[in-house]
Structures are given as C-alpha cells and as structure tokens.
Amino acid sequence: MAVDLSGRDFLKLLDFTPEEIRYLLELSAELKRKKLAREPHRYLEGRNVALIFEKTSTRTRCSFEVAAADLGMHAVYLDPSGSQIGKKESIADTARVLSEMFDGIEYRGFGQDRVETLAEYASVPVWNGLTNEFHPTQMLADVLTMQEVFGDVRGRKLTFMGDAGNNVGNSLMVVCAKLGIDFAACGPAEQMPSADLVEQCRAIASENGSTVTITEDVDEGVAGASAVYTDIWVSMGEPAELWAKRIELLSPYQVTAEVMSKAAPDAIFMHCLPSFHDRNTAIGEQVYEKFGLPELEVTNEVFEGPRSRVFQEAGNRMHTIKAVMYATLK
Numbered sequence: 048m049a050v051d052l053s054g055r056d057f058l059k060l061l062d063f064t065p066e067e068i069r070y071l072l073e074l075s076a077e078l079k080r081k082k083l084a085r086e087p088h089r090y091l092e093g094r095n096v097a098l099i100f101e102k103t104s105t106r107t108r109c110s111f112e113v114a115a116a117d118l119g120m121h122a123v124y125l126d127p128s129g130s131q132i133g134k135k136e137s138i139a140d141t142a143r144v145l146s147e148m149f150d151g152i153e154y155r156g157f158g159q160d161r162v163e164t165l166a167e168y169a170s171v172p173v174w175n176g177l178t179n180e181f182h183p184t185q186m187l188a189d190v191l192t193m194q195e196v197f198g199d200v201r202g203r204k205l206t207f208m209g210d211a212g213n214n215v216g217n218s219l220m221v222v223c224a225k226l227g228i229d230f231a232a233c234g235p236a237e238q239m240p241s242a243d244l245v246e247q248c249r250a251i252a253s254e255n256g257s258t259v260t261i262t263e264d265v266d267e268g269v270a271g272a273s274a275v276y277t278d279i280w281v282s283m284g285e286p287a288e289l290w291a292k293r294i295e296l297l298s299p300y301q302v303t304a305e306v307m308s309k310a311a312p313d314a315i316f317m318h319c320l321p322s323f324h325d326r327n328t329a330i331g332e333q334v335y336e337k338f339g340l341p342e343l344e345v346t347n348e349v350f351e352g353p354r355s356r357v358f359q360e361a362g363n364r365m366h367t368i369k370a371v372m373y374a375t376l377k
Contacts, residue, residue, distance in 0.1 A: 050066060050067055050070040052067060052070070052071075052374040052375050053374070053375060053376070053377055054172060054375065055172060055374075055375050056166040056172055056173045056174070056375075057172070057173070057174045057175060057183060057184075057371050057375060058159075058162055058163060058166055058173065058174075058175045058181075058183070059159070059175065059180075059181040059183055059218075059221070060181075060183045060186060060218065060221045060222050060225060061221055061247075063225070064225075065225045065226055065227075065255060068187075068190075068222065068225055068226060069226070070374070071187055071367070071370050071371060071374060072187060072190060072191055072194065072367075072370075074370040074373065074374060075187060075191050075363070075366045075367040075369070075370040076191065076194070076366075078366055078369050078370055078373070079191075079363070079366040082117065082366065088117060088118065089117070089118060089119030090118055090119065090373060090377065091118040091119050091120050091150075091372070091373065091376055091377070092118075092119035092120075093119065093120075094118075094119070094120040094121075094150040094151070094376060095120060095121045095122075095123065095148065095149045095150055096111070096115055096120055096121075096122050096123070096149055096150060096151040096152070096153065096372070097122075097123050097125060097145050097148070097149040097151075097152045097153070098111050098112070098122055098123065098124045098125060098153045098155075098176075099125045099130060099132060099141075099152065099153060099154045099155065099156070099165075100124065100125065100126050100127065100155045100156070100176070101127055101132070101133075101154075101155065101156030101157060101161075102127075102155050102156050102157070102177065102283050102284060103126065103127070103283075104155060104176070104177070105320075105321070106320060106361050106364050107155055107176045107177060107184070107364065107368075108124065109365070110184075110364040110365040110368045110369075111153055111176065111368055111372075112124065113365050114365050114366075114368045114369035114372060115372065117369060118369060118372065118373055120150075120372075123149070133161070138161055138164045138165055138168070139164060139167070139168040140168075141165070142164070142165045142166075142167075142168035142169040142173075143168055143169070143170075145169065145171075146168075146169045146170040146171050149171060150171055150172075150376055151171050151172045151173070151174065151372060151375065151376055152165065152169055152171060152172070152173045152174070153173075153174045153175075153176045154173060154174070154175060154176060154178075155175075155176030155177045155178075156177070156178065157178065157179055157284065158178060158179055158180070159175075159178040159179065159180040159181060161178065162175050162178055172375040172376060174368075174371055174372070174375070177214060178214060179214060179284070180214055180217060181214050181217055181218050181221075182214045182215050182218045182319070183218055183222075184364065184367060184368050184371060185215060185218065185319050185364065186218045186219065186221070186222040187222075187363075187367035187368075187370070187371070188360055188361075188363035188364045188366075188367045189219065189222070189276070189317060189319075189360060189363075190222060190226060190228075191363045191366065191367055192315075192317065192356055192359055192360040192363050193205070193228075193273070193274055193315075193317075195359070195363075196315055196356065197273060197313075200226065200227075200228055200273075201226065201227035201228065201256070201257075202227065202228075202229070202256075202257075203228050203229070203273040203274070204228070204229040204230070204231065204271050204272045204273055204274075204311075205219060205223055205228055205229070205230055205231070205272065205273065205274040205276060206230075206231040206232075206233055206268050206269050206272040206274070206275050206276065206310070207219050207220075207230070207231070207232050207233065207234075207276045207277065207278075208233050208234065208265075208268065208269075208275060208276065208277045208300045208301075208302050208306070208344075209233075209234050209238070209277050209278060209280060209297045209300045209301075209344055210234060210238045210278060210280055210282075210293070210297060211232035211233070211234045211238060211239050211240060211261075212238050212239050212240045212241070213238075213278060213282055214282075215276075215278045215319050216232060216240060216278070217240050217244060219276065220232065220240055220244070220245070220248045220259060221244075221248055221251075223248075223252070223257060223259075224248040224249070224251040224252035224255065224257060224259060225251060225255065226255065226257075227252075227255040227256045227257045228257055229257050229258045229259075229260070230248075230252070230257070230258070230259050230260065231259075231260040231261075231262060231267075231268045231269075231272065232259075232260070232261050232262070232268075233262055233263070233264070233265060233267075233268025233269065233300060234263065234296075234297065234300050235263060235296045235297070235300075236263060237296070238296060238297070239261055240261075245259060245261060265299070265300065265306060265309070266309060269306055269307075269309045269310045269314075270309060270310070271310070271311055272310040272311055272314055273310075273311050273313065273314055273315070274314060274315050274316075274317050275302055275306065275307060275310050275314055275315075275316055275317070276316075276317040276318065277300075277302050277317075277318055277344045277345055278318065278319055278344065279321065279322065279323060279343070279344055280293040280294065280297045280323075280343055280344055281293055290334060290337070290338070291338070294334075294338055294340065294343075297344070298340075301342070301343070301344060301345065301346065302316065302344065302345040302346065302349050303345075303346050303348075303349060304346065304348050304349055304352070306349075307349055307352075307354060314354060315354050315355070315356045316345070316349050316350070316352070316354045316355045316356065316357070317356055317357065317360055318344075318345060318350070318357045318360070319360075320357060320360075320361055322344065322345060322350060322357070323342070323343040323344060324342055324343070324344075324345050324346065324347045324349075324350035324351075325341065325342060325347045325350075326341050331343070
C-alpha cells in the first residue's frame, strides 16, 4: 500500500514506521533533483504556513522559508518576540488561532510537551523544527546525506561523539534503530540518552537488524564507523556557566584526525551546525579567552577536511523539510 502522510503531524521519528521514513527520504531526493534541475514544483500554491521560533536558527528558518516558497506557499516567521505563545496566550489557544489562518505550523523551541500540545489543539499539521528532546527534521537530512555518499545505509554504523543525551543524539539513535543502521553513543556516562529511550531503541533496532551501543571508550565507539557525528557542547538555551564542566567532561571526545583514523577507511564527518571548530565566532573567542581552547567539539582539520560533509548535510535540511511539508499537506 502506498504511504500516505497527508494531515499527519511530524513531531518525532518514534511516531513513524521505517517505511514512512524511507518514503520521506525518497521524496526528499526527488524534490532535490527537481530543485537542482530548476524544475518548478509549486505543488502547494496558495497555502500559508506559520513558523514559530522560540529558539532562533539559521538553517531551520531558511530551510522552511525557501522550501515553502519553492512549493508555492507563503511563510510567516514568528520570532521569540513575535507571538504571545505561552506568555499572554496559552499554547492551546495559539494552536487554535493559527489553525484558522494557516495550513501548517512549525515549532522550534523548548520542551517536547510544547510541540505535542500545539499538535493536540491544532487542526492543521504541526512540524517539530527542534525541541529539547528531539530534532527530527535534522535526522532526515543526515540520513539523506549518508545515502548520497554510501547508497544503501543499512548495516552501516554511525557514531555520535560527546553529549549524546541531547536532542540530536536522541534523534540519531531513533532514526538509526528505525532504518537498520548500527548506532554508537560515545561519551561520558552522565551525558548519555535516558535508559528508557535506549531500551526502546534497542527493541526497535533488533526488529530492523541493527544495534545500539553505549560506551565511554573512543576506540570501541568509532571502530568501523561509516559516519562520525558530533554537536556543540553547550546547546542553545543552556547556561553559559556549563562550559567549564562540559569542557572537562567532553574534551576526551573531541573529533580529531586521530579519532577519524580509527573509523572505517571511507568514514565521513557530520555535524548539525553551528560548530566551534575555530575562533571565528564571538562565543568561540570567549571560550578561547577563558579556557585557552581554539577548537572545541571538532578540530578545524577535520571540519575543513576531505571527509567532512557538513555543508552538504546543511543543504539537505531544505530538501527534507520540503518533503515533510509536502507529504503532510498534499
């Protein structure tokens, strides 16, 4: 039976079957082909979407706005000061108001409960652009990138280095379990995904012929990995005071050329961005002045090296987000 996601919310990949995720990836690849060939695909002409951003973003905002325009839609961006959600107006009321004006609603912000409540009360599809717990649109871009490099990704291994209990680490573990990709979380024990989520993903992985490994050992973590992935050590919304503790905990898990040499010979480096791989950012310079570290979660040698696929990965955010909007609104 053909996959039909019309009218569905896109809140976390745990809600989707492997077949549905593969459908979105196939659709992403087709829409990317059309974009690169400059083939018009204004399939949703005249629709309108609301983009709620309680946390700002470069890639997510641009991806949703460009994807909406390509599909013939108009997008309205609501920054942290641009709506009354959760302040003067409840999330439930905001959902019902926006549903009267828009055909779809994107949310990027804090707890997963906020986007779940938005979806509960909205009468149009709601898409998760990032919460504290999950980042599902990023995952589609990550897997699409791996497919473009390797072809069939089943049986491959992806290793997340560092703060594996954040929204990206959680979501990578879920998507790998769903798609038959071996997943390894490599970092300190206190920065790992919750035991409940690990147990759930191991059960899913066993159904799809893959494994979930939790380890503090770098050699074990990256051995045989086709993709080595990392993220910044202090996420948006977390206090700056965490830098000292995170640097102490996570420095052993910095992705270096030596770490990449322990992975598979054809391994690629991935990162959801932004990255502190040099001192060319205000925060990077502040961290350098305080701690003397010119590079944080990844060295500049790896980030700018031939194995890096970070900008291909970033570009794929737009194509995969376009697929999600089209699939749920068509």
